[in-house]
Amino acid sequence: MPDVATGDARGEWRGIDGLAGLVGTYCWVEHRIFELTGRWATGPGGTDEGEAELRVFWAAASRRHGALAGRWAERLPVRAGVDPAGLVTAPVGPLAEALETLAAEPEGAVRAEALVGAVLPLLRGVYETHLRTASAVSEGPVMEVLVEARRESAAEIRGGQAILDALPEGLEGGEKLRSEIERAFEGTRVFPAVRPS
Secondary structure, three states: OOOOOOOOOOOOOOOHHHHHHHHHHHHHHHHHHHHHHHHHHHOOOOOOHHHHHHHHHHHHHHHHHHHHHHHHHHOOOOOOOOOHHHHOOOOOOOHHHHHHHHHHOOOHHHHHHHHHHHHHHHHHHHHHHHHHHOOHHHHHHHHHHHHHHHHHHHHHHHHHHHHHHHOOOOOOOHHHHHHHHHHHHHOOOOOOOOOOO
16 A cells, blocks of 8 residues: 555655655745745844844745745656646645744744754754655756755754854743644654655
8 A cells, every 4th residue: 555645655665756745745845934934034023133133044044945945846747637736735744733833933032943943953854864765866856956955954054053042032932832843743744754766
């Protein structure tokens, strides 16, 4: 019986449908991060120095994740009878809800802690797992984006952590949200299903 998330019948290889599901999910997640960080960069907020630095960080993150969503969209398969845009969907599991909880968080520092401390490292881990299991023959164009995304996310995490370290206030409430996001990644079926091609 095929894996629900990947279409993988044996658990040992990734066919075109499984790869399309992963790329569509990556595209959705990156687009959702683009939306969130863009809203935070332009939304109402405080005027202190820490808030200003976060706004700059959000703006840069939004641009990066929007571009990455576009690169994933370009890697969606083009086949007769398949609408590539229809492949860009939220993954099965709790991740979409956890990102909605993050979207509703009013405190900028807590948002940053959740994004920099949980979302970005976990997504980077997913990309690394996929890269380790990808076939250069059948997934070369996808591997290019995985390498780029992994490299850029490392720099983004470092930059975000430097801003967080400089903030004078404590991050009350951040640990709970971070734990919820970690559980959501663990409970999302498509990500653990990254298997060798």
